[in-house]
Amino acid sequence: MRLSEVLDALGNSLKKYINGADLELTGIQMDSRKVKPGDLFVAISGFQIDGHQFIQEAMEKGAAAVIGENEHHLAVPYIQVFDSRMALGRVASAYFQHPSRKHTVIGVTGTNGKTTVSYMIKHILEYAGKSCSLLGTVSYLINNEVYKPSNTTPDALQIQELLAKSNDEFVVLEVSSHALKQYRIEGLELDYGLFTNLSHDHLDYHPTIEDYFEAKTLMYNYMKPAGSAIVSRLCKWGKILTVRLNAKEIPTYTMGNLQTDDVKIEDIQLKGETKFKIKMGGIVYPLTLPSPGLHNAYNAAMAFLTTVKIGIHPNAITEALKTFPGVPGRFEMISHPEGATFIIDYAHTKDAIEYCLQAAQEHNAVKIKHIFGFRGERDTTKREYMVKASAEMSDEFILTFDDLNGVSEEEMKNQLQELNKQYGMNKGMVITDRTIAIRDAWENASLGEWILITGKGPEEYQTRYELPTSSDKDTLLYLQKQQEKEKITG
């Protein structure tokens, strides 16, 4: 790519161009440690460190040109921009020849359900014989290859690179509010923009829920001219968003429980298999879903509406959803020999906890025990609501450690004890070691009891615990094996 093409791609984010010889660039880097001779280095002023500090290092490694926000006079061409993250998205898209134009791109935003809806869409498309890449919290799946995710939404450079690598017709990607604020999808062009819901989360990053909502709406600045929005109107934010999108004349299709919704969800039965009906254009489609919970019926309805708009026949969609295998760590069940049911789930908001515990209630749980904790260095304002929800909906709960993220064990333990004292309704206890909390529940599990372990989903532990296990599932499988061994040895 020529430097002159970089300048074209920047458009109105270009502020000043200094030392202007045109030259050939061999790559783009936002991390000085990765720079190779001939690369364009984009200096980003980060949350941890200011990338402008590394301009010298990047040049020593052979950077042929630099983009940044500050005033600099360098030996190589320097392009001053208003916002380096925005510039990175635009330049990366141009460098990889605007890869989103060669795919049908589906962006999914919302507080909860992004991953599940994305997996459902991929499953339906594949059932219909299409190929689909997926970028999200659990993994990046491109051309049937699995990549370990760096973030829910990768940085702008990685997004463009992965889309360029993808030979799949469709790409579905989860779009977090952090990504939107940080211009990670700048340069991307979406065919469909999905909004699942909005509830209390990330109020450490966003000053208010209104700001969080505004961040989510930014996704709709990236629609292709013929692109359309698919919005769940089940929460008030979806209703507000629909009005906004109509005003912007973006074709908007809604899922909800009103006659005016394009897809109306009705007659939901949650006992046993999840069964519900979708009413669309005067026709009623019965759906059966192996994934339990009202939230999953909503997720399936969003996937249904999206894939209908893509052109998949509704009957093929209903058939495909019957065999949806679920998502790792989302309401994943493991049975206990005494007839209890253990669930591993990624719920880390009050809303998600309520949906999970409700699903257990709907399955006639004789008793509900809930094991959960809170991530260190993440939104502390949601914790009391999560405890209140658990205290109201479970029979017993155990507060335990989640990732500490640098918070001391003592500090987190005090927090857990304080939250339990204030909001626990005398139903809670604190067992800080997550594996011991799970073992306690395993050893005391009884017939018909449901034990929900939430917060970590399939993620590996970051804290060293007493049992030699690496995740909630691993702990349960370990306990299962131990019990079998004990039976054999008497």
Ligand SMILES: CC(=O)N[C@H]1[C@@H](OP(=O)(O)OP(=O)(O)OC[C@H]2O[C@@H](n3ccc(=O)[nH]c3=O)[C@H](O)[C@@H]2O)O[C@H](CO)[C@@H](O)[C@@H]1O[C@H](C)C(=O)N[C@@H](C)C(=O)N[C@H](CCC(=O)O)C(=O)O
């Ligand atoms: C708070 C936050 O969002 N941080 C994101 C941000 O990093 P940052 O600005 O802090 O980066 P930094 O470490 O300060 O570095 C600044 C610049 O200096 C460069 N650098 C650094 C060192 C060096 O030697 N040389 C050098 O050039 C870095 O490459 C970078 O370009 O930009 C990075 C690149 O896009 C992100 O990976 C990073 O996400 C961090 C890891 C993170 O944990 N983010 C979370 C909060 C997040 O984004 N979560 C959402 C999902 C939320 C949800 O729904 O659950 C997500 O999309 O993952």
Ligand SMILES: Nc1ncnc2c1ncn2[C@@H]1O[C@H](COP(=O)(O)OP(=O)(O)OP(=O)(O)O)[C@@H](O)[C@H]1O
């Ligand atoms: N539509 C929904 N409404 C409310 N809660 C949901 C919904 N779908 C899933 N959940 C709950 O949220 C948890 C996370 O689900 P999922 O991974 O699909 O959401 P996400 O938006 O991708 O979350 P994250 O961005 O944190 O990865 C699930 O384990 C479940 O408890």
